[in-house]
Amino acid sequence: MTEHSTLRLYQRLIQQARPFWGHLAAISLMSLVATPLALLAPVPLKIVADYVVGSHPLPPLLKAVLPAAIESSKGALLGFACVLLILTTLAGYIQGVATWLLQTYTGGKLVLQFRAQLFRHAQRLSFAYHDSRGTTDSAYRILYDSPSIEYIMIYGLIPLVSALVMLAGMIYITARIDGQVVLVALSATPLLFLFTHVFGKRLKDRWTDLKMMESSANSQVQEVISSMRVVKAFGREEHEHERFIIQSKEKMRMQIRTYLLQGGYDLLIGVSMATATAAVLLLGGLHVLSGRLLLGDLLLMMGYVAQLLEPLKLLSKKLTELQAGLASAERAFALQDEIPDVIEKPDAIPIEKAAGEVTFRDVRFAYTKGNPVLSGISLDVPPGTRVGIQGRTGSGKSTLLSLLVRFYDVDGGQILIDGVDIRDYKLDELRNQFGIVLQEPLLFSTSIAENIAYGKIGAPMEEIVEAAKLANAHDFIAALPEGYDTKVGERGVQLSGGERQRISLARAFLKDAPILILDEPTSSVDTATEGLIMDAMERLMRGRTTFMIAHRIATLKDCDIRVEMRDGHLVEVIAELRDADRVGVV
Numbered sequence: 085m086t087e088h089s090t091l092r093l094y095q096r097l098i099q100q101a102r103p104f105w106g107h108l109a110a111i112s113l114m115s116l117v118a119t120p121l122a123l124l125a126p127v128p129l130k131i132v133a134d135y136v137v138g139s140h141p142l143p144p145l146l147k148a149v150l151p152a153a154i155e156s157s158k159g160a161l162l163g164f165a166c167v168l169l170i171l172t173t174l175a176g177y178i179q180g181v182a183t184w185l186l187q188t189y190t191g192g193k194l195v196l197q198f199r200a201q202l203f204r205h206a207q208r209l210s211f212a213y214h215d216s217r218g219t220t221d222s223a224y225r226i227l228y229d230s231p232s233i234e235y236i237m238i239y240g241l242i243p244l245v246s247a248l249v250m251l252a253g254m255i256y257i258t259a260r261i262d263g264q265v266v267l268v269a270l271s272a273t274p275l276l277f278l279f280t281h282v283f284g285k286r287l288k289d290r291w292t293d294l295k296m297m298e299s300s301a302n303s304q305v306q307e308v309i310s311s312m313r314v315v316k317a318f319g320r321e322e323h324e325h326e327r328f329i330i331q332s333k334e335k336m337r338m339q340i341r342t343y344l345l346q347g348g349y350d351l352l353i354g355v356s357m358a359t360a361t362a363a364v365l366l367l368g369g370l371h372v373l374s375g376r377l378l379l380g381d382l383l384l385m386m387g388y389v390a391q392l393l394e395p396l397k398l399l400s401k402k403l404t405e406l407q408a409g410l411a412s413a414e415r416a417f418a419l420q421d422e423i424p425d426v427i428e429k430p431d432a433i434p435i436e437k438a439a440g441e442v443t444f445r446d447v448r449f450a451y452t453k454g455n456p457v458l459s460g461i462s463l464d465v466p467p468g469t470r471v472g473i474q475g476r477t478g479s480g481k482s483t484l485l486s487l488l489v490r491f492y493d494v495d496g497g498q499i500l501i502d503g504v505d506i507r508d509y510k511l512d513e514l515r516n517q518f519g520i521v522l523q524e525p526l527l528f529s530t531s532i533a534e535n536i537a538y539g540k541i542g543a544p545m546e547e548i549v550e551a552a553k554l555a556n557a558h559d560f561i562a563a564l565p566e567g568y569d570t571k572v573g574e575r576g577v578q579l580s581g582g583e584r585q586r587i588s589l590a591r592a593f594l595k596d597a598p599i600l601i602l603d604e605p606t607s608s609v610d611t612a613t614e615g616l617i618m619d620a621m622e623r624l625m626r627g628r629t630t631f632m633i634a635h636r637i638a639t640l641k642d643c644d645i646r647v648e649m650r651d652g653h654l655v656e657v658i659a660e661l662r663d664a665d666r667v668g669v670v
Contacts, residue, residue: 126387134380472640582613
């Protein structure tokens with residue numbers, strides 16, 4: 085990453101955190117309170133060394149604030165030093181707790197906002213993006229890369245600013261005591277920033293590679309767990325276990341190399357700090373021996389030097405530790421920068437409920453350039469028509485209907501609903517015109533009632549039950565111990581294939597969309613269940629424009645027209661309508 089791109093990344097993070105500038109300012113102020121508290125920390129020790137144990141007169145400032153009774157009694161002065169130590173320590177703890185609470189609240193809000201934006205954007209991206217990248221990669225960026233904004237803004241940039249303020253304060257105070265000591269203490273600064281520059285880029289590259297490897301490992305775990313039936317059926321458990329171990333070992337080796345690099349950097353910083361401290365102690369000791377400094381001044385100065393070097397050390401370490409956060413932030417913003425292939429026009433028109441007329445005009449489409457999937461598809465479908473689509477696997481049947489719902493956009497030609505190009509409609513309202521029943525019904529790990537109502541959130545229970553009855557699903561649902569409150573498990577694994585399909589049909593009944601897409605709805609069920617599903621589908625198709633994909637001709641027997649597709653072309657259209665002019669093929 086170049087310096088320019090790093091600066092741009094910081095700018096984007098600051099812009100992303102803009103709604104929480106007030107919270108961040110409060111955290112910064114609370115952090116800055118630590119500076120005067122740190123300046124007060126060595127004062128009780130100086131009071132005891134110079135004015136209680138020693139016999140030096142109190143400085144004018146202490147004389148001005150202390151009562152005469154304390155000033156004239158060494159015992160009272162010792163008690164004052166102890167009380168000051170306790171109060172300073174207590175104030176430090178209060179400041180720390182208040183800062184922690186603000187950091188926790190603000191950090192949680194920052195991550196929630198960023199994560200929600202990424203999640204919303206990921207849902208808007210096309211199937212083409214998710215097909216090529218894999219869903220786990222997006223999930224990793226949403227869940228594990230998004231917290232980088234909290235680490236960088238709250239635990240990175242704010243401590244850096246606080247460290248700079250504290251460093252300036254410590255330099256000023258220490259210089260008032262002995263300017264030569266300050267110069268010696270700061271002599272390590274060029275080395276620190278040289279180390280930071282050298283190690284920073286290498287650590288950034290290491291963290292980027294490590295994040296990619298972690299995302300890949302998560303993909304493998306999800307893939308194996310979700311395909312467990314196939315893994316067990318082929319007896320590949322040991323193979324997958326070995327593959328997981330190999331990948332995990334490689335990840336562990338990369339982690340060790342990264343942490344060794346970070347550890348080497350920390351060692352150099354530590355040695356530099358220790359050398360600077362030793363040099364200050366040597367110079368300060370010589371000044372005490374020569375009478376230029378009091379012992380209390382040396383103790384005070386050593387306390388300040390330690391606190392002067394601490395923000396300097398923090399500045400150097402944070403600049404390298406931030407590389408892990410920057411690597412994650414870069415990945416998160418890369419997801420946010422992906423442009424959806426299917427975009428709603430700014431002046432898109434609404435559509436409440438379509439009449440159901442569908443027209444394909446010379447439709448062409450390819451997933452990858454140079455490999456056409458659909459070529460010159462033209463078909464006029466009047467409202468209420470049942471269209472049966474048949475053809476070999478890979479002939480373009482499902483792709484054609486995916487274009488109709490705008491899961492993808494056509495490369496050429498047009499698809500119209502009620503005479504309007506579907507690209508001119510509002511996207512959400514367009515997709516609300518479709519009831520979809522797939523070959524492999526997709527259910528969510530919630531209750532049966534929630535799954536049926538997925539397309540009509542908030543539907544009353546009476547409508548849910550009526551939809552289930554129309555789908556021939558009510559009887560088996562009612563027989564379950566928890567009825568409509570039964571949890572179906574991940575992807576509906578607690579139910580049989582036929583039961584899942586009937587719930588999917590009930591969902592379509594409840595949605596009551598004017599256009600239906602039925603993609604091989606009976607291909608994976610037994611004959612008895614197929615009869616129940618076909619009976620339900622017959623009721624569902626009444627009065628609706630329907631597109632049904634099937635391999636078996638018998639499944640399409642009640643369609644008004646049958647379309648055969650081959651290699652992305654319409655090769656045959658068989659009209660079975662009384663008025664054959666209702667269907668047109670260009």
